[in-house]
Amino acid sequence: KAGVTQTPRYLIKTRGQQVTLSCSPISGHRSVSWYQQTPGQGLQFLFEYFSETQRNKGNFPGRFSGRQFSNSRSEMNVSTLELGDSALYLCASSLDATEYETQYFGPGTRLLVL
Amino acid sequence: ILNVEQSPQSLHVQEGDSTNFTCSFPSSNFYALHWYRWETAKSPEALFVMTLNGDEKKKGRISATLNTKEGYSYLYIKGSQPEDSATYLCAPAYSGAGSYQLTFGKGTKLSVIP
Numbered sequence: 001k002a003g004v005t006q007t008p009r010y011l012i013k014t015r016g017q018q019v020t021l022s023c024s025p026i027s028g029h030r031s032v033s034w035y036q037q038t039p040g041q042g043l044q045f046l047f048e049y050f051s052e053t054q055r056n057k058g059n060f061p062g063r064f065s066g067r068q069f070s071n072s073r074s075e076m077n078v079s080t081l082e083l084g085d086s087a088l089y090l091c092a093s094s095l096d097a098t099e100y101e102t103q104y105f106g107p108g109t110r111l112l113v114l
Numbered sequence: 115i116l117n118v119e120q121s122p123q124s125l126h127v128q129e130g131d132s133t134n135f136t137c138s139f140p141s142s143n144f145y146a147l148h149w150y151r152w153e154t155a156k157s158p159e160a161l162f163v164m165t166l167n168g169d170e171k172k173k174g175r176i177s178a179t180l181n182t183k184e185g186y187s188y189l190y191i192k193g194s195q196p197e198d199s200a201t202y203l204c205a206p207a208y209s210g211a212g213s214y215q216l217t218f219g220k221g222t223k224l225s226v227i228p
Contacts (some may be wrong), residue, residue: 004157033216042118042220043158043203056215088156099145099207100165103216105157 004106012112021109023095024061025072026073028109032074033094034066038087046089046096049074050097078111086113116140120204120219127194127198128227134190135222137204141185145209149178149189153200161189161202194226 005024013019025032034046045058049068066076072093078085088110092103117226119138120224127133137147149161167182175192191198201223 035218040220043218045203045215045217048215058215092158099209100163101164102148102160104160105150107157 004091004104006089006091006106006109008109009107010110010112012114013081014114015083017081017082018077019081019111020075020077020091021091021111023074023091023093023106024074025074025091026104029093029095029104030072031094031097031101032068032071032072033092034074035092036060036087036092037108038084043090048078048097055097058062081113083113086111116206116217118204118206118217118219120202120203122171122222123200123220124223124225126227129194129196131194132190132192133194133224134188135224137183137187137189137201137206137219139187139204139206139217139219141182143208144182144206146189146207147180148205148207149187150218151200151205151207152203152221156217158203184207189222194224196226197226199224199226 007022031050033048035043046054052068063079068074088108090108092105094101094103147164150158152158164180169180171178178189182189201221203219203221
């Protein structure tokens with residue numbers, strides 16, 4: 001079974017631009033979560049989607065948004081990029097959306113904002 | 115905002131040594147604890163999902179215990195090997211309203227010296 005894939009793997013943008021990151025979950029998985037990792041910080045939860053519905057959102061500004069399609073693929077968008085948005089963005093998928101389900105992580109998209 | 119503490123932040127051990135580290139978390143509404151291993155340049159990989167007080171899990175030389183009443187978990191590695199070098203993350207999950215969110219600690223970075 002193919003794992004979680006994320007595209008692109010690396011991205012360089014300038015301040016003020018917007019960016020869209022893509023995540024394809026493991027086949028059959030319906031829940032997709034997004035995380036941000038910056039130096040000195042742990043993995044910080046952005047949002048979780050299940051069956052095309054955002055079920056939970058972390059403490060991030062409205063510039064961060066996402067969506068999930070009917071095939072469970074998910075995208076996240078960051079508008080009006082700031083230098084502090086430079087980070088590794090990870091998505092993770094799970095079969096269902098319960099507290100004991102293992103999340104399987106993708107390789108991440110490394111975003112650099114100049 | 116949940117406070118998930120992992121200690122120590124980093125650890126250097128000699129090959130063959132056994133070691134352990136701690137994850138502390140709020141115990142109210144606790145449902146499950148996830149442990150992940152994150153090797154450099156790879157994706158976080160699930161180790162264990164623990165749900166019961168007194169639960170103990172084992173995977174090869176790695177084991178973990180859980181105390182849900184006091185809100186902590188220990189991860190043990192017996193006879194550390196260089197391939198154990200990674201950052202070990204814990205993430206408690208809390209029950210409620212069908213939402214699913216893992217709150218990760220900042221991790222313990224383990225370096226095993228050959």
